[in-house]
Amino acid sequence: MSARASNPPRQPVSSRRQVLTQIGGAALASMLGAPVFAQSKPIRIGASFDNSGVEKANGQGLFAGSSACINAINKAGGINGQKIELVMADDKFKPETAKANALEFAADASVLAMLHPLGTRQTAEIMDAVPGMAVVGPNTGTVALRKKNAPNTFWVRANYDQEVEKLIATAAVLGINRIGIVHSKDPLGNSVLEACKASLSAHKLEPVVIATTPSTISMEVGPAAAAIAKAEPQVVITGLAGTAPAFIQALRKAGGNSTVYGLSIMASSLTPLGDAARGIGFAIVVPSPNATRFEVVRRYQADMQASGSKDYSLPSLEGYMNAQVLVEGLRRAGPGASRAALIAALAGIEGYDLGGVKIGFGRVNREGNQFVDVAVIGSSGRILS
Structure with a gap:
Protein backbone atom coordinates (compact mmCIF):
# COMPACT_ATOMS: atom_id res chain seq x y z
CA MET A 1 0.00 0.00 0.00
CA ASN A 159 -31.10 9.96 -10.16
CA TYR A 160 -30.57 11.47 -13.61
CA ASP A 161 -33.97 10.34 -14.88
CA GLN A 162 -35.56 12.45 -12.16
CA GLU A 163 -33.29 15.39 -12.98
CA VAL A 164 -34.05 15.21 -16.70
CA GLU A 165 -37.79 14.94 -16.09
CA LYS A 166 -37.67 18.05 -13.89
CA LEU A 167 -35.80 20.03 -16.56
CA ILE A 168 -38.09 18.99 -19.42
CA ALA A 169 -41.24 19.48 -17.34
CA THR A 170 -40.02 22.99 -16.49
CA ALA A 171 -39.44 23.74 -20.19
CA ALA A 172 -42.86 22.36 -21.09
CA VAL A 173 -44.60 24.53 -18.49
CA LEU A 174 -42.91 27.54 -20.12
CA GLY A 175 -44.35 26.55 -23.51
CA ILE A 176 -41.01 25.41 -24.94
CA ASN A 177 -41.35 22.60 -27.49
CA ARG A 178 -38.11 22.74 -29.50
CA ILE A 179 -35.62 20.89 -27.31
CA GLY A 180 -32.20 19.57 -28.30
CA ILE A 181 -29.86 17.17 -26.53
CA VAL A 182 -26.09 16.98 -26.27
CA HIS A 183 -24.48 14.05 -24.46
CA SER A 184 -21.19 12.19 -24.20
CA LYS A 185 -20.68 8.75 -25.80
CA ASP A 186 -20.24 6.82 -22.56
CA PRO A 187 -22.41 5.26 -19.82
CA LEU A 188 -23.28 8.66 -18.35
CA GLY A 189 -24.21 10.12 -21.71
CA ASN A 190 -26.21 7.09 -22.79
CA SER A 191 -28.17 7.20 -19.56
CA VAL A 192 -28.98 10.88 -20.07
CA LEU A 193 -30.04 10.29 -23.69
CA GLU A 194 -32.49 7.54 -22.74
CA ALA A 195 -33.90 9.67 -19.92
CA CYS A 196 -34.38 12.63 -22.28
CA LYS A 197 -36.13 10.52 -24.90
CA ALA A 198 -38.48 8.98 -22.33
CA SER A 199 -39.33 12.32 -20.74
CA LEU A 200 -39.86 14.08 -24.08
CA SER A 201 -42.13 11.26 -25.21
CA ALA A 202 -44.18 11.57 -22.02
CA HIS A 203 -44.67 15.24 -22.86
CA LYS A 204 -45.53 14.33 -26.48
CA LEU A 205 -42.35 15.91 -27.81
CA GLU A 206 -39.43 14.77 -29.99
CA PRO A 207 -35.85 16.09 -29.80
CA VAL A 208 -35.13 18.51 -32.65
CA VAL A 209 -31.43 17.57 -32.59
CA ILE A 210 -29.17 15.08 -30.79
CA ALA A 211 -25.46 15.85 -30.70
CA THR A 212 -22.59 13.97 -29.05
CA THR A 213 -19.13 14.51 -27.63
CA PRO A 214 -16.57 11.66 -27.58
CA SER A 215 -16.49 11.15 -23.79
CA THR A 216 -17.09 12.68 -20.39
CA ILE A 217 -13.58 14.16 -20.34
CA SER A 218 -13.14 15.03 -24.03
CA MET A 219 -12.85 18.71 -24.93
CA GLU A 220 -13.71 17.92 -28.55
CA VAL A 221 -17.01 19.78 -28.32
CA GLY A 222 -16.94 21.84 -31.54
CA PRO A 223 -18.94 19.47 -33.79
CA ALA A 224 -21.68 19.07 -31.16
CA ALA A 225 -21.88 22.83 -30.68
CA ALA A 226 -22.12 23.40 -34.44
CA ALA A 227 -24.93 20.83 -34.75
CA ILE A 228 -26.91 22.45 -31.94
CA ALA A 229 -26.36 25.96 -33.32
CA LYS A 230 -27.57 24.87 -36.78
CA ALA A 231 -30.77 23.26 -35.43
CA GLU A 232 -31.61 26.28 -33.25
CA PRO A 233 -33.54 24.57 -30.44
CA GLN A 234 -35.11 26.84 -27.86
CA VAL A 235 -33.47 24.80 -25.10
CA VAL A 236 -30.58 22.33 -25.20
CA ILE A 237 -30.34 19.72 -22.44
CA THR A 238 -26.64 19.14 -21.75
CA GLY A 239 -25.66 15.80 -20.27
CA LEU A 240 -22.14 17.09 -19.63
CA ALA A 241 -20.21 17.86 -16.48
CA GLY A 242 -16.68 19.32 -16.44
CA THR A 243 -16.66 19.82 -20.22
CA ALA A 244 -19.89 21.87 -20.20
CA PRO A 245 -18.15 25.30 -20.17
CA ALA A 246 -16.16 24.40 -23.29
CA PHE A 247 -19.35 23.28 -25.03
CA ILE A 248 -21.24 26.45 -24.05
CA GLN A 249 -18.39 28.66 -25.26
CA ALA A 250 -18.24 26.73 -28.54
CA LEU A 251 -22.02 26.99 -28.92
CA ARG A 252 -21.98 30.77 -28.54
CA LYS A 253 -19.01 31.06 -30.89
CA ALA A 254 -20.96 29.06 -33.48
CA GLY A 255 -23.84 31.51 -33.22
CA GLY A 256 -26.09 29.33 -31.06
CA ASN A 257 -28.44 31.26 -28.79
CA SER A 258 -30.30 28.32 -27.24
CA THR A 259 -30.99 28.44 -23.53
CA VAL A 260 -28.81 25.84 -21.80
CA TYR A 261 -30.24 23.44 -19.22
CA GLY A 262 -27.90 20.97 -17.54
CA LEU A 263 -27.64 18.21 -14.97
CA SER A 264 -26.63 18.90 -11.39
CA ILE A 265 -23.08 17.74 -12.09
CA MET A 266 -22.61 20.66 -14.50
CA ALA A 267 -23.18 23.42 -11.96
CA SER A 268 -19.80 23.55 -10.25
CA SER A 269 -17.94 23.73 -13.56
CA LEU A 270 -19.58 26.98 -14.68
CA THR A 271 -17.42 29.40 -12.67
CA PRO A 272 -14.87 29.97 -15.48
CA LEU A 273 -17.68 31.31 -17.70
CA GLY A 274 -18.09 34.39 -15.52
CA ASP A 275 -20.96 36.61 -16.69
CA ALA A 276 -21.54 34.26 -19.63
CA ALA A 277 -23.02 31.76 -17.15
CA ARG A 278 -25.91 34.06 -16.31
CA GLY A 279 -29.25 32.53 -17.28
CA ILE A 280 -28.00 28.96 -17.47
CA GLY A 281 -30.42 26.56 -15.79
CA PHE A 282 -29.69 23.21 -14.18
CA ALA A 283 -31.19 20.59 -11.93
CA ILE A 284 -30.17 20.58 -8.29
CA VAL A 285 -30.39 17.56 -6.01
CA VAL A 286 -29.77 19.49 -2.79
CA PRO A 287 -31.23 22.84 -1.77
CA SER A 288 -29.45 25.98 -2.93
CA PRO A 289 -26.47 26.59 -0.61
CA ASN A 290 -27.94 30.08 -0.07
CA ALA A 291 -31.45 28.83 0.86
Whole structure:
Protein backbone atom coordinates (compact mmCIF):
# COMPACT_ATOMS: atom_id res chain seq x y z
CA MET A 1 0.00 0.00 0.00
CA SER A 2 1.10 3.57 -0.56
CA ALA A 3 2.43 5.62 2.32
CA ARG A 4 0.04 7.88 4.20
CA ALA A 5 0.82 11.42 5.21
CA SER A 6 -0.77 13.46 8.00
CA ASN A 7 -0.31 16.95 6.59
CA PRO A 8 -2.45 20.02 7.34
CA PRO A 9 -5.21 20.63 4.76
CA ARG A 10 -3.51 23.66 3.19
CA GLN A 11 -0.32 21.84 2.31
CA PRO A 12 0.08 20.45 -1.22
CA VAL A 13 -0.88 16.84 -1.83
CA SER A 14 2.38 14.92 -1.66
CA SER A 15 1.11 11.35 -1.64
CA ARG A 16 -1.88 9.42 -2.95
CA ARG A 17 -3.46 9.32 0.47
CA GLN A 18 -3.59 11.99 3.16
CA VAL A 19 -5.42 12.34 6.42
CA LEU A 20 -6.98 15.79 6.05
CA THR A 21 -9.23 15.90 9.11
CA GLN A 22 -7.12 14.92 12.07
CA ILE A 23 -7.01 15.99 15.70
CA GLY A 24 -3.89 15.88 17.84
CA GLY A 25 -3.22 13.85 21.00
CA ALA A 26 -5.31 13.97 24.15
CA ALA A 27 -2.90 16.21 26.04
CA LEU A 28 -2.80 18.83 23.30
CA ALA A 29 -6.57 18.58 22.89
CA SER A 30 -7.03 19.31 26.57
CA MET A 31 -4.74 22.34 26.37
CA LEU A 32 -6.74 23.70 23.43
CA GLY A 33 -10.09 23.04 25.02
CA ALA A 34 -11.02 20.39 22.45
CA PRO A 35 -12.82 17.18 23.43
CA VAL A 36 -10.71 14.33 24.75
CA PHE A 37 -11.82 11.14 23.00
CA ALA A 38 -12.53 8.13 25.16
CA GLN A 39 -11.07 5.63 22.71
CA SER A 40 -7.71 5.91 21.01
CA LYS A 41 -8.69 4.39 17.69
CA PRO A 42 -10.51 6.76 15.33
CA ILE A 43 -13.28 5.80 12.94
CA ARG A 44 -11.55 6.05 9.56
CA ILE A 45 -13.51 6.79 6.38
CA GLY A 46 -12.04 6.58 2.87
CA ALA A 47 -12.84 9.04 0.08
CA SER A 48 -11.67 8.47 -3.51
CA PHE A 49 -12.45 11.27 -5.94
CA ASP A 50 -10.92 13.54 -8.58
CA ASN A 51 -8.67 16.04 -6.83
CA SER A 52 -6.54 17.03 -9.82
CA GLY A 53 -8.34 16.31 -13.11
CA VAL A 54 -11.28 17.60 -15.13
CA GLU A 55 -13.77 17.02 -12.28
CA LYS A 56 -11.65 18.42 -9.45
CA ALA A 57 -14.12 21.28 -8.79
CA ASN A 58 -16.79 18.72 -7.95
CA GLY A 59 -14.36 16.52 -6.02
CA GLN A 60 -12.88 19.29 -3.95
CA GLY A 61 -16.33 20.68 -3.26
CA LEU A 62 -17.65 17.35 -2.01
CA PHE A 63 -14.64 16.92 0.24
CA ALA A 64 -14.85 20.46 1.62
CA GLY A 65 -18.44 19.83 2.68
CA SER A 66 -17.88 16.40 4.19
CA SER A 67 -14.80 17.68 6.02
CA ALA A 68 -16.80 20.58 7.49
CA CYS A 69 -19.44 18.16 8.77
CA ILE A 70 -16.89 15.79 10.30
CA ASN A 71 -14.89 18.64 11.85
CA ALA A 72 -18.07 19.79 13.59
CA ILE A 73 -18.85 16.26 14.80
CA ASN A 74 -15.34 15.85 16.19
CA LYS A 75 -15.47 19.24 17.90
CA ALA A 76 -18.71 18.19 19.59
CA GLY A 77 -17.16 14.99 20.93
CA GLY A 78 -17.17 12.60 17.99
CA ILE A 79 -19.42 9.57 17.62
CA ASN A 80 -19.70 7.10 20.49
CA GLY A 81 -16.57 8.58 22.03
CA GLN A 82 -14.48 8.26 18.88
CA LYS A 83 -13.29 10.90 16.47
CA ILE A 84 -13.82 10.45 12.76
CA GLU A 85 -10.88 10.63 10.38
CA LEU A 86 -11.51 11.32 6.70
CA VAL A 87 -8.83 9.86 4.42
CA MET A 88 -8.53 11.15 0.85
CA ALA A 89 -7.21 9.35 -2.23
CA ASP A 90 -7.00 11.20 -5.56
CA ASP A 91 -8.22 9.00 -8.42
CA LYS A 92 -7.70 11.72 -11.08
CA PHE A 93 -11.13 10.74 -12.47
CA LYS A 94 -9.69 7.46 -13.73
CA PRO A 95 -11.88 4.39 -13.09
CA GLU A 96 -8.92 2.03 -12.74
CA THR A 97 -7.33 4.32 -10.14
CA ALA A 98 -10.62 4.62 -8.28
CA LYS A 99 -10.75 0.81 -8.10
CA ALA A 100 -7.16 0.60 -6.86
CA ASN A 101 -7.90 3.19 -4.17
CA ALA A 102 -10.98 1.27 -3.06
CA LEU A 103 -9.06 -1.99 -2.82
CA GLU A 104 -6.42 -0.27 -0.67
CA PHE A 105 -9.11 1.03 1.64
CA ALA A 106 -10.73 -2.43 1.81
CA ALA A 107 -7.38 -4.02 2.69
CA ASP A 108 -6.95 -1.59 5.59
CA ALA A 109 -8.99 -2.96 8.49
CA SER A 110 -9.04 0.47 10.14
CA VAL A 111 -11.13 1.95 7.28
CA LEU A 112 -14.81 1.34 7.99
CA ALA A 113 -16.56 2.81 4.91
CA MET A 114 -16.19 4.97 1.82
CA LEU A 115 -17.78 8.35 1.17
CA HIS A 116 -18.97 10.14 -2.00
CA PRO A 117 -17.06 8.56 -4.92
CA LEU A 118 -17.26 10.82 -7.96
CA GLY A 119 -18.24 9.70 -11.47
CA THR A 120 -20.30 6.94 -13.07
CA ARG A 121 -17.51 4.55 -14.08
CA GLN A 122 -15.54 5.35 -10.94
CA THR A 123 -18.52 4.54 -8.72
CA ALA A 124 -19.18 1.32 -10.65
CA GLU A 125 -15.63 0.16 -10.00
CA ILE A 126 -15.72 1.12 -6.33
CA MET A 127 -19.07 -0.43 -5.42
CA ASP A 128 -18.01 -3.72 -7.04
CA ALA A 129 -14.52 -3.68 -5.51
CA VAL A 130 -15.67 -3.36 -1.88
CA PRO A 131 -18.92 -5.37 -1.52
CA GLY A 132 -18.44 -5.71 2.24
CA MET A 133 -17.92 -2.00 2.85
CA ALA A 134 -20.57 0.74 2.89
CA VAL A 135 -20.29 3.26 0.04
CA VAL A 136 -22.30 6.35 0.96
CA GLY A 137 -23.40 9.16 -1.36
CA PRO A 138 -21.89 8.42 -4.80
CA ASN A 139 -21.85 11.56 -6.93
CA THR A 140 -23.61 10.14 -9.97
CA GLY A 141 -27.24 9.74 -10.88
CA THR A 142 -26.87 6.98 -13.47
CA VAL A 143 -29.91 4.74 -13.15
CA ALA A 144 -28.13 1.60 -14.40
CA LEU A 145 -25.88 1.58 -11.32
CA ARG A 146 -28.87 1.73 -9.01
CA LYS A 147 -30.54 -1.15 -10.81
CA LYS A 148 -27.63 -3.34 -9.73
CA ASN A 149 -29.21 -3.25 -6.25
CA ALA A 150 -25.82 -3.38 -4.54
CA PRO A 151 -26.59 -3.74 -0.81
CA ASN A 152 -23.43 -1.85 0.19
CA THR A 153 -24.21 1.34 -1.78
CA PHE A 154 -26.41 4.07 -0.30
CA TRP A 155 -27.58 6.81 -2.68
CA VAL A 156 -28.19 10.22 -1.11
CA ARG A 157 -29.02 12.06 -4.35
CA ALA A 158 -31.86 11.69 -6.86
CA ASN A 159 -31.10 9.96 -10.16
CA TYR A 160 -30.57 11.47 -13.61
CA ASP A 161 -33.97 10.34 -14.88
CA GLN A 162 -35.56 12.45 -12.16
CA GLU A 163 -33.29 15.39 -12.98
CA VAL A 164 -34.05 15.21 -16.70
CA GLU A 165 -37.79 14.94 -16.09
CA LYS A 166 -37.67 18.05 -13.89
CA LEU A 167 -35.80 20.03 -16.56
CA ILE A 168 -38.09 18.99 -19.42
CA ALA A 169 -41.24 19.48 -17.34
CA THR A 170 -40.02 22.99 -16.49
CA ALA A 171 -39.44 23.74 -20.19
CA ALA A 172 -42.86 22.36 -21.09
CA VAL A 173 -44.60 24.53 -18.49
CA LEU A 174 -42.91 27.54 -20.12
CA GLY A 175 -44.35 26.55 -23.51
CA ILE A 176 -41.01 25.41 -24.94
CA ASN A 177 -41.35 22.60 -27.49
CA ARG A 178 -38.11 22.74 -29.50
CA ILE A 179 -35.62 20.89 -27.31
CA GLY A 180 -32.20 19.57 -28.30
CA ILE A 181 -29.86 17.17 -26.53
CA VAL A 182 -26.09 16.98 -26.27
CA HIS A 183 -24.48 14.05 -24.46
CA SER A 184 -21.19 12.19 -24.20
CA LYS A 185 -20.68 8.75 -25.80
CA ASP A 186 -20.24 6.82 -22.56
CA PRO A 187 -22.41 5.26 -19.82
CA LEU A 188 -23.28 8.66 -18.35
CA GLY A 189 -24.21 10.12 -21.71
CA ASN A 190 -26.21 7.09 -22.79
CA SER A 191 -28.17 7.20 -19.56
CA VAL A 192 -28.98 10.88 -20.07
CA LEU A 193 -30.04 10.29 -23.69
CA GLU A 194 -32.49 7.54 -22.74
CA ALA A 195 -33.90 9.67 -19.92
CA CYS A 196 -34.38 12.63 -22.28
CA LYS A 197 -36.13 10.52 -24.90
CA ALA A 198 -38.48 8.98 -22.33
CA SER A 199 -39.33 12.32 -20.74
CA LEU A 200 -39.86 14.08 -24.08
CA SER A 201 -42.13 11.26 -25.21
CA ALA A 202 -44.18 11.57 -22.02
CA HIS A 203 -44.67 15.24 -22.86
CA LYS A 204 -45.53 14.33 -26.48
CA LEU A 205 -42.35 15.91 -27.81
CA GLU A 206 -39.43 14.77 -29.99
CA PRO A 207 -35.85 16.09 -29.80
CA VAL A 208 -35.13 18.51 -32.65
CA VAL A 209 -31.43 17.57 -32.59
CA ILE A 210 -29.17 15.08 -30.79
CA ALA A 211 -25.46 15.85 -30.70
CA THR A 212 -22.59 13.97 -29.05
CA THR A 213 -19.13 14.51 -27.63
CA PRO A 214 -16.57 11.66 -27.58
CA SER A 215 -16.49 11.15 -23.79
CA THR A 216 -17.09 12.68 -20.39
CA ILE A 217 -13.58 14.16 -20.34
CA SER A 218 -13.14 15.03 -24.03
CA MET A 219 -12.85 18.71 -24.93
CA GLU A 220 -13.71 17.92 -28.55
CA VAL A 221 -17.01 19.78 -28.32
CA GLY A 222 -16.94 21.84 -31.54
CA PRO A 223 -18.94 19.47 -33.79
CA ALA A 224 -21.68 19.07 -31.16
CA ALA A 225 -21.88 22.83 -30.68
CA ALA A 226 -22.12 23.40 -34.44
CA ALA A 227 -24.93 20.83 -34.75
CA ILE A 228 -26.91 22.45 -31.94
CA ALA A 229 -26.36 25.96 -33.32
CA LYS A 230 -27.57 24.87 -36.78
CA ALA A 231 -30.77 23.26 -35.43
CA GLU A 232 -31.61 26.28 -33.25
CA PRO A 233 -33.54 24.57 -30.44
CA GLN A 234 -35.11 26.84 -27.86
CA VAL A 235 -33.47 24.80 -25.10
CA VAL A 236 -30.58 22.33 -25.20
CA ILE A 237 -30.34 19.72 -22.44
CA THR A 238 -26.64 19.14 -21.75
CA GLY A 239 -25.66 15.80 -20.27
CA LEU A 240 -22.14 17.09 -19.63
CA ALA A 241 -20.21 17.86 -16.48
CA GLY A 242 -16.68 19.32 -16.44
CA THR A 243 -16.66 19.82 -20.22
CA ALA A 244 -19.89 21.87 -20.20
CA PRO A 245 -18.15 25.30 -20.17
CA ALA A 246 -16.16 24.40 -23.29
CA PHE A 247 -19.35 23.28 -25.03
CA ILE A 248 -21.24 26.45 -24.05
CA GLN A 249 -18.39 28.66 -25.26
CA ALA A 250 -18.24 26.73 -28.54
CA LEU A 251 -22.02 26.99 -28.92
CA ARG A 252 -21.98 30.77 -28.54
CA LYS A 253 -19.01 31.06 -30.89
CA ALA A 254 -20.96 29.06 -33.48
CA GLY A 255 -23.84 31.51 -33.22
CA GLY A 256 -26.09 29.33 -31.06
CA ASN A 257 -28.44 31.26 -28.79
CA SER A 258 -30.30 28.32 -27.24
CA THR A 259 -30.99 28.44 -23.53
CA VAL A 260 -28.81 25.84 -21.80
CA TYR A 261 -30.24 23.44 -19.22
CA GLY A 262 -27.90 20.97 -17.54
CA LEU A 263 -27.64 18.21 -14.97
CA SER A 264 -26.63 18.90 -11.39
CA ILE A 265 -23.08 17.74 -12.09
CA MET A 266 -22.61 20.66 -14.50
CA ALA A 267 -23.18 23.42 -11.96
CA SER A 268 -19.80 23.55 -10.25
CA SER A 269 -17.94 23.73 -13.56
CA LEU A 270 -19.58 26.98 -14.68
CA THR A 271 -17.42 29.40 -12.67
CA PRO A 272 -14.87 29.97 -15.48
CA LEU A 273 -17.68 31.31 -17.70
CA GLY A 274 -18.09 34.39 -15.52
CA ASP A 275 -20.96 36.61 -16.69
CA ALA A 276 -21.54 34.26 -19.63
CA ALA A 277 -23.02 31.76 -17.15
CA ARG A 278 -25.91 34.06 -16.31
CA GLY A 279 -29.25 32.53 -17.28
CA ILE A 280 -28.00 28.96 -17.47
CA GLY A 281 -30.42 26.56 -15.79
CA PHE A 282 -29.69 23.21 -14.18
CA ALA A 283 -31.19 20.59 -11.93
CA ILE A 284 -30.17 20.58 -8.29
CA VAL A 285 -30.39 17.56 -6.01
CA VAL A 286 -29.77 19.49 -2.79
CA PRO A 287 -31.23 22.84 -1.77
CA SER A 288 -29.45 25.98 -2.93
CA PRO A 289 -26.47 26.59 -0.61
CA ASN A 290 -27.94 30.08 -0.07
CA ALA A 291 -31.45 28.83 0.86
CA THR A 292 -31.26 29.46 4.60
CA ARG A 293 -34.95 28.60 4.99
CA PHE A 294 -33.61 25.01 5.17
CA GLU A 295 -32.19 24.06 8.56
CA VAL A 296 -29.58 21.85 6.90
CA VAL A 297 -28.30 24.85 4.91
CA ARG A 298 -28.00 26.97 8.05
CA ARG A 299 -25.99 24.24 9.80
CA TYR A 300 -23.89 23.70 6.67
CA GLN A 301 -23.00 27.39 6.42
CA ALA A 302 -22.07 27.55 10.11
CA ASP A 303 -19.90 24.44 9.91
CA MET A 304 -18.23 25.61 6.69
CA GLN A 305 -17.38 28.91 8.38
CA ALA A 306 -16.03 27.07 11.42
CA SER A 307 -13.78 25.11 9.03
CA GLY A 308 -12.50 28.37 7.56
CA SER A 309 -14.56 28.64 4.37
CA LYS A 310 -17.43 30.76 3.10
CA ASP A 311 -17.21 29.22 -0.36
CA TYR A 312 -20.74 27.84 -0.35
CA SER A 313 -21.54 25.58 -3.30
CA LEU A 314 -23.84 22.79 -4.39
CA PRO A 315 -21.08 20.11 -4.32
CA SER A 316 -19.94 21.07 -0.83
CA LEU A 317 -23.53 21.02 0.46
CA GLU A 318 -23.97 17.60 -1.13
CA GLY A 319 -20.76 16.37 0.52
CA TYR A 320 -21.97 17.77 3.83
CA MET A 321 -25.31 15.94 3.55
CA ASN A 322 -23.57 12.70 2.51
CA ALA A 323 -21.41 12.93 5.63
CA GLN A 324 -24.47 13.59 7.80
CA VAL A 325 -26.08 10.37 6.55
CA LEU A 326 -22.89 8.40 7.18
CA VAL A 327 -22.57 9.88 10.67
CA GLU A 328 -26.15 8.87 11.48
CA GLY A 329 -25.31 5.33 10.39
CA LEU A 330 -22.23 5.34 12.62
CA ARG A 331 -24.27 6.59 15.56
CA ARG A 332 -26.83 3.81 15.11
CA ALA A 333 -24.15 1.14 14.60
CA GLY A 334 -22.71 1.85 18.05
CA PRO A 335 -19.12 1.86 19.35
CA GLY A 336 -16.63 -0.48 17.73
CA ALA A 337 -19.01 -1.32 14.89
CA SER A 338 -17.92 -3.65 12.08
CA ARG A 339 -18.35 -2.89 8.39
CA ALA A 340 -21.34 -5.24 8.27
CA ALA A 341 -22.92 -3.55 11.29
CA LEU A 342 -22.59 -0.15 9.63
CA ILE A 343 -24.29 -1.41 6.45
CA ALA A 344 -27.15 -2.78 8.57
CA ALA A 345 -27.43 0.49 10.50
CA LEU A 346 -27.56 2.57 7.33
CA ALA A 347 -30.24 0.28 5.89
CA GLY A 348 -32.31 1.00 8.99
CA ILE A 349 -32.45 4.74 8.33
CA GLU A 350 -36.02 5.71 7.41
CA GLY A 351 -37.71 9.11 7.59
CA TYR A 352 -34.47 10.74 8.79
CA ASP A 353 -34.77 14.54 8.51
CA LEU A 354 -31.49 16.23 7.65
CA GLY A 355 -33.13 19.61 8.20
CA GLY A 356 -35.69 20.05 5.44
CA VAL A 357 -34.64 17.08 3.31
CA LYS A 358 -35.70 13.59 4.39
CA ILE A 359 -33.65 10.44 3.86
CA GLY A 360 -35.14 6.96 3.86
CA PHE A 361 -33.57 3.62 3.04
CA GLY A 362 -34.86 0.20 4.07
CA ARG A 363 -34.19 -3.53 3.93
CA VAL A 364 -33.93 -3.52 0.12
CA ASN A 365 -34.18 0.18 -0.77
CA ARG A 366 -30.91 2.06 -1.25
CA GLU A 367 -32.21 5.24 -2.94
CA GLY A 368 -32.72 7.52 0.01
CA ASN A 369 -33.60 10.89 -1.48
CA GLN A 370 -36.02 12.19 -4.13
CA PHE A 371 -35.25 15.92 -3.84
CA VAL A 372 -34.93 17.67 -7.24
CA ASP A 373 -35.36 21.35 -8.09
CA VAL A 374 -34.27 23.71 -10.86
CA ALA A 375 -31.89 26.61 -10.34
CA VAL A 376 -30.58 29.42 -12.55
CA ILE A 377 -27.31 31.34 -12.45
CA GLY A 378 -28.13 34.95 -11.59
CA SER A 379 -26.02 38.08 -11.38
CA SER A 380 -22.59 37.75 -9.75
CA GLY A 381 -22.87 33.96 -10.17
CA ARG A 382 -25.47 33.61 -7.43
CA ILE A 383 -27.61 30.45 -7.57
CA LEU A 384 -31.32 31.26 -7.75
CA SER A 385 -33.96 28.61 -7.12
